[in-house]
Every structure is written in structure tokens, then in C-alpha cells.
Amino acid sequence: MGTFEGHISPGVAFYSFGIVFCFQFAREHLLQGRKIKHHEDTKGKSKLGTVYIKIKRFPVDAFLKILYGFGAAMAELFYPPGTNKLHLVNASGRWEYLNEWQHFTMYMSFAVSGVIDIVSQKTMKKRVISLEKAGVAVAFYITALLLFYHRHGKEELEQEAHELLLYASLMMCAVLTIEIWRPYDKRLMWAHTVLVMQLGSWLFHLAFILFPAKGREWDPEDMLNQMVLPIFFCWHIFLNLGVLALIFLSQYLCIKFYKKGTYRTLESSEMQLCSSNDSSDELDLEGSSVTPCGKRLIGNTKDESSPFLMARETTYT
Template sequence: MGNFIGHAAPGCFFMFFGLWWTIRYSVMWASRLGGRTTRSAHEACCCSGPLRFLKRVPIEGLVKMTIATGGIIFEQLVAHWILIDPKTGHFHILGNWQHTTMYAFFLLNGFCDVLIALKAPLPSGIDFATLSLAVSVEGLLFFYHLHGRTDLDVHVHQLLILAIAPSVAVTGLEAWNPRTVHLPMLRAALAMLQGTWLWQAGFILYPPFPGHEWDLENHENMMFVSMAFCWHILGILLFMCVVYTVVYHIYQAKEKQLGTDLELGTAVFTHAADTLGLRSGLANVSPISMTSDIKC
């Protein structure tokens, strides 16, 4: 990670999953607030064959494994899989090996996600436990990654650790209470915070544009960076509110359309029953199952 790309790439990883989780759990939250006992709008939309198939594919786990594997390969393109230099007897580019270790634990978490999606006989909550472990390893490696660095460099990474530490606690709690919605939304916010702050760290420590270098020993810069970290938190919370609002209104529109389809299906079926003289049998017919046949 000793360059801008080295910070931006894992930043994209965390931002992607933060956004993914925000949308996913916003839909879940909206469905709970709706409180419908009929088929949800999500189920109605996923009724067709291709979407039903995609719903069963462990996309999240596969994406984690793909990105983590890519990160390992990228780091080892520089380290060449050499831990100890045979000529000097010293460690060889140890920073890249630390990053490889971090990616390996996220690869393990993705593998567990895939196994769970495939109904493997694993302990309950193992996906959250391995995610908590991966984030713990990330925090541990970053904590001991700061020796001999400038004050601003150390401060930027310490702020990153402040985003990592609660992520460990949140994912650990999810292993015990996986059905809550509040903890996943907090996990999403912390993931996006890690992602945006890694990008910010890249711009501060390794500015991609010439002429925009930071004074890494200036105390005012450290004060500004602390304030900027708070701005990141505020911006992420506002962004999540916008995403949830959009998802909620889309969900409500789908639910309204589903309710209209139910009423239309009931009217059509009633008319057909009247025509055939079967109105007395309507009491034993479920409009939901009737609409399911119509839509699917």
C-alpha cells in the first residue's frame, strides 16, 4: 500500500461492500416497516427464472474471494512470494506480506459465505465470526504498521483504526444476533468509512497530482485531518439516509403495484366464478396463491 493505488484499491473494496450492504439492508428494513403478510415486492420481482437463479448464487462470497485473491496477487507481484531475501537474510518487502495476510483472512470469510450459501453444515454465525476475525487482523496489522512514520502519516492511520475497531465489535455481535437490522446498517457505515478514509489517506500521503503535497509534520494539517474524518462520518450517514429513502419509496411503489395486482386478480377470478356459477367456492380460495399463479 505504499502508493496511491495501494490505498485506493482496498478503499474501493470497502466502499463497494458498504454500498452493497446499505442497499441490501435498506430493502430488508423497508420490508419490515411495511409489515405485509403477503408476498413481498422483492419476492414478486424475483419470481422469474433467471432472477430466482441469481438469488441462489452466493454473489457476496464470490466477490469477496475474487477481490481478495486479486489483492494477494497484486501484492505478490511486487514481493515475488519471497518472505526472506536469500542474499541478505532479511525480510523482503514485509509490508506487502502484511497486506497479503489481511487479504487472506477476507478470502477465508468469502469462502465461508459461499459454503453457507451452499447449505454446508457449518456453525451458526460463522460468516460473521470470520468477518470479525478478518477485520481484527486488519486492525492489528495497521496498528503495528506505523513505526518510523511521520506524525501526519501515523495520525491518518490511527483514525483508520478508529473505524476498524467498532467494526470488529459490530460483526462480533452479529454472530450472536444475526437477525437484527441495526447492526448490519452500522457495519455498512463503518465499511464505507474505511473505504472513503483509505482514499483520503492516499490523497494525503501519496497525492496523485503534482504540486499538492502535504506537510506531514504540520500540526494544523493534523487538526484538519481529524475534522475531515468527522466530515466523512457525517457524509456517509447522510448518504445512507438518501439511499434508504430511495429504496423505501421504490419498495412502497412495488408493494402498491402488488396490492393492485391482488385486487385485479380477485376481480378477474370472481367474474370467472360468477360466469361458471362457482361463487360459493371462492371462500376457500386464497387470492395470494391465485395471484402467484398469475404472476409466476
């Protein structure tokens, strides 16, 4: 991770998950109180429809966490090609490659979180949302701990930049910890989304600050350079909130003008169905029915994959 590519790649991974969250939660919020008119199973009558349903039921987010996490961990030890940093102690008995092993530990914690997702979603009779939330929370606690000690031996500018990353990670830890007991709280979901985007965009920006490809390099001892970093960090917050707002607006316009005939408003009797399920932290995998609060899937489907361990509360087509 101590390279330009090492900051760009996790930044892109975090930000891509954040964009997925934006689209998903905006759609769920706007469709609250609506019900799909046509049953999803009608799509299964064709081969293409069958493939479509199988893809929707595949835990893509969990798979991507494993792919990103394991791939990045291996890159820390074996990139560039021909490199081998698999050992922690050299011939003289001194520690070496500790930075790489810190990054390896961090990436593998997210890969393990992806494995927990798949176990919960595909092997258990009931999906345990709290287990998935706990898995990703532990991954971020590990990340925060390693970021705190990652500052040792670094120049002042790099320390300051990673401290800001540490603050975002600690906020993420707090949100995810609360989500273990309140997995369907929309305020926590939006906070989760913005924080993931903040981590991604800041990592992306750090690559250009610490490893500039062109132009003048930042003086690590210049106090003014250290003072401007928090300003940039705040601008990233505004930027990510703006991106979220634009995605929300695009989903609103799409649903309002292009899919008027796809959904209908739920009757008052149907609206009462969600009251008995509001406090549940497990999803029944068999025979679920839709509720306006989005905690049950339409029909007898098992589409319960969840981007970056966020529970997919509702699936609309």
C-alpha cells in the same frame, strides 16, 4: 497498499459493499410486515426467469470477497508486472517486503472469510450464520492488529491517518463480535453498514492525502496537517450518514409510488409466525416460508447469499 492505487482499490471495495448494505437493509426495513403477492416460482416458467432465480441464489458477495481478497493479495506480491516479492528474507539474511506481506495477510483473511460463507451457504444442510459472522470478525481483528503495527517506520502524518483507520476497524470488530450472537439485530446491521462505508471512504481519501497526484504535497511534519485529519474523518461520518439517508429515502419513494401492487400487508395471524424464529441463529435451507421479520425466504428457495457476510434476511422481487 503503499501506493495511490493500493489505497483506492480497497476503499472502492469496502464502499461498494457498504452501498449494497444500504439498499438491502433499507428495503428489508421498509418491507417489514409486507408479503409478496406473486410467488417467485412463477418466474421459473421461462428460461429467463430460471436464469434470474439461479443468479439470485448465487453467493455473489462471498465470491466477490474471494475475488477482491485474492486479487489484492497477489497484486501486493507481483505488481507491477515482473515484480516478485514472494520471499521474506533476502540473500544477506535480512527481512524484506514486510509491508507487502502485512497487506497480503490482511487481504487473504477476507478471502478466507468468503470461503467460509460459501461453505456455510452451499455445502451445509443448515446455514450457520454465527460461523459466517465469526469468519468476517476474525478478518477485521487481523486487519486491526496489522494496522496497529503498520505504523512503525512511518512519518507522523501517515501514522495519524492510519490510526483513524484503526479506530474504525476496532469499532467494526466490536459490532461483528456482538453480531455472532445477535445476527438479526437491525441496529447492529446499520452500524455495520456505516462502518464499512467509513472504512471505504477514508481509504479513498487517504490515497489523495498521502499520494497527491497534483498540487502541493502535505508536509508530514506539520502539526496543523495532523490536526485537520480528525476533522476530515468526522466529515466522512456525516457524509456516509447522508448517503445512507438518501438511499433509504429513495427506497421508500420507490416502494410507495412504483410498487404499490406488488406487496400486501400481512394479516395478524401471519404476523405471529415470526415469533418462534426470532432467536434462531441458523437458517433452514429446505421448505422455508416467509415471515414478517424476514428470517425465512418465500417459497422453497435457497437464496441465502449475504453481502460481505451480512445475512440476507429477506429476498423480495
